[in-house]
Amino acid sequence: MKEKLYPFDNIESKWQKYWLDTKLFEMDPKSKKEKYYCLVMFPYPSGKLHVGHGRNYIIGDALVRYKIMKGYNLLSPMGWDAFGLPAENAAIKGGLHPKESTLKNIDTMKAQLAKWGVGYDWSREVTSCAPDYYKWTQWIFLKLFKKGLAYKKKAAVNWCPSCKTVLANEQVISDSCERCDTKVIDKDLEQWFFKITDYAQTLLDDIKLLGDWPERVKTMQANWIGKSQGVNIDFLLDGANSKFSCYTTRVDTIFGATYMVLAPEHPEIDSIIKDSPEKDKIEAFIKKVRTQDKTKRADANVEKEGIFTQKYVINPVNNRKIPLWIANYVLMEYGTGAVMAVPAHDERDFEFAKKYNLDIEVVIDNPNQALDAQTMKTAYIEDGVMVNSEQFNGARNKEASESITDWMEQKKIGKRATHFRLRDWLISRQRYWGAPIPIIYCDKCGTVPVEEDQLPVNLPDDVEFKPDALSPLSAAEDFVNTKCPKCKADAKRETDTMDTFVDSSWYYLRYLSPKDKDRPFDKKLVNEWLPVDQYIGGVEHAILHLLYSRFITKVLNDLGYVGFKEPFGALFTQGMIIKNGAKMSKSKGNVVSPDALIEKYGADTIRLYTLFIGPPEKDAEWNDRAVEGSYKFLGRVWRLAEKVTSSSNDTNTFDKDLERKIHQTIKKVTRDIEGDFKFNTAISSVMELINAAYLSLDKNYNKSVKFAVEIAVKLLAPFVPHISEELWEKLGNTSTIFNQSWPEHDEEKSKDEVIIIPVMINNKLRSRIEVDSNSSDDDIKTIVLSDAKVKEWLKDKDIKKFIVVPKKLVNIIV
Ligand code: ANZ
Numbered sequence: 001m002k003e004k005l006y007p008f009d010n011i012e013s014k015w016q017k018y019w020l021d022t023k024l025f026e027m028d029p030k031s032k033k034e035k036y037y038c039l040v041m042f043p044y045p046s047g048k049l050h051v052g053h054g055r056n057y058i059i060g061d062a063l064v065r066y067k068i069m070k071g072y073n074l075l076s077p078m079g080w081d082a083f084g085l086p087a088e089n090a091a092i093k094g095g096l097h098p099k100e101s102t103l104k105n106i107d108t109m110k111a112q113l114a115k116w117g118v119g120y121d122w123s124r125e126v127t128s129c130a131p132d133y134y135k136w137t138q139w140i141f142l143k144l145f146k147k148g149l150a151y152k153k154k155a156a157v158n159w160c161p162s163c164k165t166v167l168a169n170e171q172v173i174s175d176s177c178e179r180c181d182t183k184v185i186d187k188d189l190e191q192w193f194f195k196i197t198d199y200a201q202t203l204l205d206d207i208k209l210l211g212d213w214p215e216r217v218k219t220m221q222a223n224w225i226g227k228s229q230g231v232n233i234d235f236l237l238d239g240a241n242s243k244f245s246c247y248t249t250r251v252d253t254i255f256g257a258t259y260m261v262l263a264p265e266h267p268e269i270d271s272i273i274k275d276s277p278e279k280d281k282i283e284a285f286i287k288k289v290r291t292q293d294k295t296k297r298a299d300a301n302v303e304k305e306g307i308f309t310q311k312y313v314i315n316p317v318n319n320r321k322i323p324l325w326i327a328n329y330v331l332m333e334y335g336t337g338a339v340m341a342v343p344a345h346d347e348r349d350f351e352f353a354k355k356y357n358l359d360i361e362v363v364i365d366n367p368n369q370a371l372d373a374q375t376m377k378t379a380y381i382e383d384g385v386m387v388n389s390e391q392f393n394g395a396r397n398k399e400a401s402e403s404i405t406d407w408m409e410q411k412k413i414g415k416r417a418t419h420f421r422l423r424d425w426l427i428s429r430q431r432y433w434g435a436p437i438p439i440i441y442c443d444k445c446g447t448v449p450v451e452e453d454q455l456p457v458n459l460p461d462d463v464e465f466k467p468d469a470l471s472p473l474s475a476a477e478d479f480v481n482t483k484c485p486k487c488k489a490d491a492k493r494e495t496d497t498m499d500t501f502v503d504s505s506w507y508y509l510r511y512l513s514p515k516d517k518d519r520p521f522d523k524k525l526v527n528e529w530l531p532v533d534q535y536i537g538g539v540e541h542a543i544l545h546l547l548y549s550r551f552i553t554k555v556l557n558d559l560g561y562v563g564f565k566e567p568f569g570a571l572f573t574q575g576m577i578i579k580n581g582a583k584m585s586k587s588k589g590n591v592v593s594p595d596a597l598i599e600k601y602g603a604d605t606i607r608l609y610t611l612f613i614g615p616p617e618k619d620a621e622w623n624d625r626a627v628e629g630s631y632k633f634l635g636r637v638w639r640l641a642e643k644v645t646s647s648s649n650d651t652n653t654f655d656k657d658l659e660r661k662i663h664q665t666i667k668k669v670t671r672d673i674e675g676d677f678k679f680n681t682a683i684s685s686v687m688e689l690i691n692a693a694y695l696s697l698d699k700n701y702n703k704s705v706k707f708a709v710e711i712a713v714k715l716l717a718p719f720v721p722h723i724s725e726e727l728w729e730k731l732g733n734t735s736t737i738f739n740q741s742w743p744e745h746d747e748e749k750s751k752d753e754v755i756i757i758p759v760m761i762n763n764k765l766r767s768r769i770e771v772d773s774n775s776s777d778d779d780i781k782t783i784v785l786s787d788a789k790v791k792e793w794l795k796d797k798d799i800k801k802f803i804v805v806p807k808k809l810v811n812i813i814v
């Protein structure tokens with residue numbers, strides 16, 4: 001092995017121990033300093049971390065160390081999102097019990113984080129699978145239950161026949177289970193839900209409170225909530241007394257409705273087909289559609305399929321009798337599950353009408369070219385002028401929308417309505433490795449919540465957790481059989497466990513009082529410390545985790561447990577590290593482990609490379625060979641510090657140019673970090689500073705170079721803390737560099753010096769110009785040529801030579 005550029009291994013273990021011993025990362029509850037809560041998303045303990053995971057923690061650590069030097073009282077905790085499927089699936093395949101494998105993985109990952117030099121306040125560690133944590137997850141469930149925000153209902157759920165579990169919609173990837181690729185089917189089961197839809201409007205409104213969040217994430221939140229404003233219109237069933245309410249956002253097209261479509265799940269279907277000779281056919285069709293993936297059915301590209309019910313409904317605006325269909329492209333989950341179809345002006349309806357030969361009627365005309373229902377090739381979805389719409393003809397459709405709605409509301413045939421795409425949060429899982437839902441079923445008293453003083457409902461260790469249609473817990477008799485809290489009769493426990501998103505929806509509150517036995521969190525402390533100043537994590541959590549955390553915070557706020565409406569003040573989502581063009585994964589065999597690299601180059605090199613690899617919010621390709629460049633740079637800093645501390649030559653004067661560079665670098669690095677975490681450009685300016693210091697050293701400006709090294713080491717400390725601590729010590733300091741305050745630049749000293757240069761033409765002084773002392777020859781040339789006097793002298797002359805003597809003079813030969 002080549003000789004090391006500097007002795008990183010001894011240095012790194014030395015300082016890692018020092019930070020632990022001196023409790024550098026422990027929050028000081030008594031401190032008078034301003035607080036700063038930096039939260040990195042707590043990970044699922046999956047085992048070993050790779051360099052892609054590292055980016056997340058290194059960015060957080062760099063920020064935390066920077067903020068410590070800026071003089072804040074830091075809260076930088078870490079914990080484990082420790083319940084969930086992978087550990088259970090591994091156990092089923094014959095691996096360790098989920099509890100054992102999880103605890104083992106936590107140890108491995110903790111050791112890895114330490115090796116990266118990433119520090120946390122471990123005295124505040126939380127682990128979501130520990131009874132003293134999930135006790136309070138259950139407490140939160142009870143609070144929602146008592147508030148009417150947790151309820152049970154039969155629901156068609158995504159069922160993976162292989163994992164034998166319910167999947168959330170987002171765990172279904174192109175009709176198949178995210179984990180095992182088996183085709184997912186629909187199944188009706190009793191499920192627990194949280195009523196997040198009660199908060200849809202507030203969750204939408206309060207996006208405006210999310211000041212420092214990426215716009216992209218705010219938009220994703222808004223789209224997920226999906227507010228839509230339209231009109232509910234009742235259509236009477238022909239020859240019967242019942243009616244169908246449909247939801248439309250295009251009431252301006254109502255005169256063009258030529259058929260109506262129901263979702264196959266629509267509850268009225270049974271009664272309307274019960275005497276139909278086509279009953280069997282229709283039921284077979286419905287059964288078939290229900291095996292299709294719901295999230296897909298609404299997709300524009302999915303083949304539209306339908307069946308005629310043999311019934312008609314009456315369009316209330318013109319009493320027209322139109323056929324009633326059932327089709328796959330209408331979902332029961334949205335609006336009312338019934339749609340008035342306007343093929344002339346809706347793509348899906350158009351495609352469907354063409355396929356089944358249904359009427360098409362134009363009611364909004366193209367002002368530039370009249371439409372013809374017979375020949376049109378696609379729906380006309382643009383704005384235009386109302387036609388075939390009785391008293392509304394001639395109006396622009398946007399305006400007609402309003403007047404039609406007013407008119408319908410007056411005639412009581414329609415009503416303004418708002419719908420949200422957001423659905424209630426399905427929180428129950430028929431799995432073992434999760435927090436048990438604290439509910440007891442009693443034959444007499446019904447569904448009874450566990451008394452708060454009886455929490456936690458412990459998850460038994462000794463369970464046959466091979467999944468079945470029922471939760472594995474249902475086979476654990478000691479667990480299931482209990483007494484009713486109300487009447488004390490024999491009763492049975494709920495055997496479902498909670499979605500792990502419930503665990504992670506409140507963990508940031510627990511960090512303030514992780515060992516509190518009496519409360520989930522300390523109201524006074526969380527009110528002091530939250531909202532979180534900076535949340536850092538993966539963009540894959542941009543929707544669900546953030547939305548659920550926002551929801552739980554709002555519920556707790558409404559119940560008076562917290563005094564804030566939003567948990568996270570600022571959010572940063574880092575880009576992925578990719579390898580060979582793809583996300584790192586075991587199956588692709590492109591996982592880069594940090595271990596060998598740390599062994600070879602040290603953690604500081606890996607940290608520096610990770611931060612230098614590109615803008616931190618963008619994806620970046622990992623390149624093992626480029627790591628070498630970061631290593632060489634650290635070697636260069638190391639040698640410069642050695643030279644400057646050992647050399648005795650000194651001019652005893654100060655290098656003005658270097659001094660200026662120092663102040664400019666402080667300014668740039670500070671601005672880059674404070675801005676959008678531009679660690680990459682911050683690092684490159686320190687690299688420039690080191691280059692300038694080497695030049696200055698050649699001229700024996702020892703004092704200036706020493707100052708430059710001191711500053712460089714401080715500026716690098718958040719990124720490469722070990723070498724920075726060591727060099728700081730070598731420079732003759734006794735206390736840790738993280739006790740130093742962050743350097744501040746002097747604006748005057750950072751300004752480029754302005755100098756006056758004489759301009760000669762054919763060796764005769766003709767003008768003087770003002771330039772920045774470090775202007776390039778090209779800059780100078782441009783300035784000279786635009787100088788009025790020079791222009792006058794050069795009129796109609798050919799320039800033969802243009803001589804720039806840096807900082808001295810310019811001579812033009814003509
Ligand atoms: C008539 C119409 C005419 C419509 C037209 C659109 C264009 P947004 O804007 O996303 O809220 N729709 C309503 N409920 C539906 C359901 N359960 N499944 C599938 N589609 C449904 O979408 C509202 C529009 O989507 C509604 O307006 C309805 O079709 C359809 F030229 O009504 B529209």
Ligand code: ZN
Nearest residue numbers: 442445484487
């Ligand atoms: Zn009872």
